[in-house]
Amino acid sequence: QITAALSKPVFDSFDRGDVKPINVTCFTNYDSYFDLPYAFEEEQAEATLAETISNIGLNQFHCAETEKYAHVTYFFNGGKGDAFINEERLIIPSPKVATYDEQPEMSAQVVADCVIEKMRNQQHAFIVVNFANGDMVGHTAIREAVIKAVETLDHEVGRVLDTAIKADYSVVVTADHGNCEQLIDPITGVAHTQHTTNPVPCMIIDQIKWQLAGEGGLKDIAPTVLHLMGLQQPGAMTGHSLLLKPMDSSNTLKKASG
Template sequence: LQRNESLSQVAAAVGPVVLIVMDGYGLSKTDAGSAIAAANKPTLDKLFAQHPNIRLRAHGTAVGMPSDEDMGNSEVGHNALGAGQVYAQGAALVADSIASGEIWQGQAWQEIVAAAKAGKASRLHCIGLLSDGNVHSHIDHLKALVRQAKAEGLRSVRVHALIDGRDVPETSALDYVLPFEAFLAELSDADFDARIASGGGRQCITMDRYDANWPMVERGWKTHVLGQGPQFPNAGAAIEGLRQQHPGVIDQDLPEFVIAEQGRPIGTIEDGDAVVLFNFRGDRAIEITRAFEEGASFDKFDRVRAPKVSYAGMLQYDGDLKLPARFLVAPPAIRNTSGEWFSKLGITQFACSETQKFGHVTYFWNGNRSSKFEGETYLEVPSDVVPFEQRPWMKSAEIADAMIAALQSGQHKILRCNFANGDMVGHTGNFRAATMSIEAVDLALGRLLKAVDAAGGVALITADHGNADEMFELDKKSGQPALNKDGSPKAKTAHTLNPVPLILYHRIPGLTLGLKQTAAAGLSNLAATTAALLGYDKHADWDESLLTLA
């Protein structure tokens, strides 16, 4: 990065630069169903009224998703924020690789096929999230795997289906499970037998992240590998049965199920089988991958039985840890991130969040690297292990405390944090709790900005994507909330397609700064904007700075 003379006065006046991500805080077109509009948020109201603020694109192609129909998510959002540039992301890379057939030519897939064929059962297991959310996975990718397994001459496929309802409508499980079971039945014949073998809600089993709740992964292991759990004849019956047994429980929280015949699970994972984790996103794929790949030193839970399988991920989830060793599609090669370049300049950086979003401001921010760059300090505030509608304030106060202390230490030039509330509580579909979650962020923000003032700093306040801004499914035509049969609004748990704010805050006397709204302004403009505040031109790979000088 080169120094920019015309920015030298700004750089001289600016103390620390504080980057604040309000996870799941979008700008909705309507107040209907917005927990943000309903929240009492004096600090944010004042920020929007009195400080420069613009809208950033945070979904679709602006963050490397295949199309503008795709909502944003934390991975692609934090990648864009940290890298300052947009890469074709996992969702697009996998879709392209399947479309071109390249995936099937790769060594990893060939090894999976060879291993399955050499095994006793000629069996491939596919584990992953069964939906078209395109955040962690896409059902079309799974279908392509099953079709190709048949074309390669495998005799059997067992699918271990994690039920979504978090990136897709809250109780949509049967919309995916029933057609998918029909698809498998149609593909099956005397030589090929493909069925769903186990599953459960994604927030109940298997898909934990950032070491927050290993017992979730243990439950998943018991379900998929050992075949332990309540038995049903097929996945459709399992969903219906579990819903009856647990009224009011939404899809993501459904307990585990095992498909069995005459009391015997049809798809335990055995020595000699091949296993593909068809999720492309890493955060919630790493723990179950470790359970499959690690040897006797694995100590997160008692696996009881660790079958000798050939394992592949759809992508490599962690390039530093090489997890997993075998992967079907190469992940985006994210280079020249802001973290790396600020580090090269000797600029100290501090990153903080609570467990649920800790990897977002560290691993995702730095281009899916789990290691730190020189001069970076990380601080993780342990998250509660509870349903977040019960604690919508989450760790906002503690994160603010940590950021304030870090500012007061005077040791960091760039500080970044993520407030998880709007997203994690937004995902519960609980409107009232989501409103409180935004109020908690507002309170924390008010305290944090005082410390920014005391340090003579500047804050850039933004978000990675929307969520709490739309807590009801909106009718596409009227824009009004869609209703349940009983007249109540239909809860929406997924992210939104809305833009997010970028607010520039400071109270440094004599300094007038602004932000320019461009048509393309998006999350990837943050890195260059940060560099400008520090007196540097952007890296050649980064999208432009949005900072304006008076």
């Protein structure tokens, strides 16, 4: 609407006042409807994590409930809707409620059950799962519901981690944005229902104790996963593994073998 309001001679979506159309250059070509110049071509994601694992011939499993299913499929795979070879997908229905404060547990238990079953079967080299509670219940900014959502996640993620350790899986736990950690806007004092840009945790569970990089970003997750799997990072990936050097049981850096 902003682009249309600034560029279209005829605009009736809302009262834009006495505004005359101006020359607009879009950041990228996000909608051909406007037929406007744009600064950057759309980037096509190449050699994504799922594609790299598929090309090697390994099996993988992607799982989430309805609210986050696209995030472990279409978005996770770089905007590609179809599954790669040897990529199994499972969608768990989200509860049918008006807002998720009515059922803050959502479908986390069923999602965890399915992931645990797959890990025990030992048929997938890579598993990606997205738990929706922290984000979807966080959007309500209802304190009691958010607490219940996080307590649910604590229990279900704990079950997944316990199984992963027993099944000899390495695990990366992280997020792409915050939400439920901030329920009140610190400036206005009103309920905060949106995503935050706060740094998110990244926890790595592995049989080897690693010295980790002091900081990183989402672009470093895929290289880190490949490192844990003992696979080579494709040149198209611009990030770097967060694993620097292995440490011994006393948390002392091991000497690299050559």
